[in-house]
Amino acid sequence: MSEKTPKLRAALDGVPTYKPGKPAAEGGPAAYKLSSNENPYPPLPGVLERAVAAAGAFNRYPDMACTGLMAELSERFGVPTEHLATGTGSVGVAQQLIQSTAGPGDEVIYAWRSFEAYPIITQISGATSVQVPLDDGEVHDLDAMLAAVTERTRLIFVCNPNNPTGTVVRRAELERFLDAVPSDVLVVLDEAYREFIRDAEVPDGIDLYRDRPNVCVLRTFSKAYGLAGLRVGFAIAHEPVAAALRKTAVPFGVSQLAQEAAVASLRSEEALMERVDALVAERTRVATALAEQGWTVSESQANFVWLRLGERTVDFARACEQAGAVIRPFPGEGVRVSIGETEANDIFLKAAEAFRKEL
Numbered sequence: 001m002s003e004k005t006p007k008l009r010a011a012l013d014g015v016p017t018y019k020p021g022k023p024a025a026e027g028g029p030a031a032y033k034l035s036s037n038e039n040p041y042p043p044l045p046g047v048l049e050r051a052v053a054a055a056g057a058f059n060r061y062p063d064m065a066c067t068g069l070m071a072e073l074s075e076r077f078g079v080p081t082e083h084l085a086t087g088t089g090s091v092g093v094a095q096q097l098i099q100s101t102a103g104p105g106d107e108v109i110y111a112w113r114s115f116e117a118y119p120i121i122t123q124i125s126g127a128t129s130v131q132v133p134l135d136d137g138e139v140h141d142l143d144a145m146l147a148a149v150t151e152r153t154r155l156i157f158v159c160n161p162n163n164p165t166g167t168v169v170r171r172a173e174l175e176r177f178l179d180a181v182p183s184d185v186l187v188v189l190d191e192a193y194r195e196f197i198r199d200a201e202v203p204d205g206i207d208l209y210r211d212r213p214n215v216c217v218l219r220t221f222s223k224a225y226g227l228a229g230l231r232v233g234f235a236i237a238h239e240p241v242a243a244a245l246r247k248t249a250v251p252f253g254v255s256q257l258a259q260e261a262a263v264a265s266l267r268s269e270e271a272l273m274e275r276v277d278a279l280v281a282e283r284t285r286v287a288t289a290l291a292e293q294g295w296t297v298s299e300s301q302a303n304f305v306w307l308r309l310g311e312r313t314v315d316f317a318r319a320c321e322q323a324g325a326v327i328r329p330f331p332g333e334g335v336r337v338s339i340g341e342t343e344a345n346d347i348f349l350k351a352a353e354a355f356r357k358e359l
């Protein structure tokens with residue numbers, strides 16, 4: 001009998017595991033999960049009904065082409081359906097983008113710290129990550145990212161607003177960057193938090209993609225739309241990028257439940273915007289209160305706030321958890337705190353204030 005185990009690709013050695021936000025403790029005192037940037041609200045009007053109706057047919061495969069959802073997205077965003085591709089969350093689409101563009105010997109550029117899925121999906125493809133540090137204001141350093149472009153660069157992620165810092169890049173600097181990137185390098189504008197932006201100087205990636213064949217916009221139903229558990233996201237890009245995404249998609253990856261819920265959510269735009277406005281108001285309240293407590297808070301345009309705490313990160317996260325709010329620590333760097341229900345945000349603010357007083 002052979003002692004050998006199946007040969008796995010060396011590229012998988014040392015792939016960091018994705019750390020999901022820690023769930024809130026069950027059965028404890030009021031325990032809130034502010035660790036995954038989820039929407040705290042229940043499904044939008046009409047969404048649950050439509051998803052439940054779809055559930056009655058889950059002995060059948062879903063519509064592989066997501067026809068209804070594509071038509072709805074096409075109309076909502078004013079883009080041809082040929083420019084749309086769906087996937088199992090926008091992380092799934094991001095992985096398809098890398099699969100479509102990069103492999104061993106190629107380079108993928110992104111800011112760091114940014115979304116933790118980028119290094120994972122890059123390494124799995126066999127390509128090399130080129131991480132460009134955020135600048136002193138926790139913002140993408142687009143000049144440094146441009147300087148990092150080489151003959152080997154295949155894809156660049158620009159996470160706007162950036163997860164976990166919430167910071168944004170604005171129109172003039174982003175356009176300058178896009179104009180300078182070689183036209184055969186794909187730039188992916190990851191706009192997972194687009195709906196939470198209130199800074200008028202932040203461009204809508206969909207305006208930028210229109211006359212730029214090397215720009216792809218990534219959007220998701222997981223955050224503002226509140227469908228994180230259903231796994232549906234999409235990309236907007238010109239051919240041949242969108243076609244490559246359809247080729248690399250996991251067949252039947254987006255369930256019929258997810259498709260129907262996404263369509264119903266798009267039709268509940270008004271209710272969606274009310275909730276997003278309420279979360280944005282809470283974001284302002286939380287950031288203002290933190291600043292009054294004496295913390296340095298970078299300006300967030302997303303549904304979370306970022307505190308750079310360095311060595312105090314883990315202690316701070318523990319204190320918040322003991323108070324009943326689970327947040328997301330990045331040990332040695334800082335914490336990301338999702339904006340949740342008012343009660344949850346209050347618990348967090350109280351814990352932050354108590355921690356501050358102990359310093």
Ligand SMILES: *Cc1c(COP(=O)(O)O)cnc(C)c1O
Pocket residue numbers: 037088089090091092115159163190192219220221222223228231232233
């Ligand atoms: C949450 C998030 C996504 C989307 O996740 P999915 O649930 O896979 O759609 C994509 N990019 C960033 C930066 C995120 O924070």
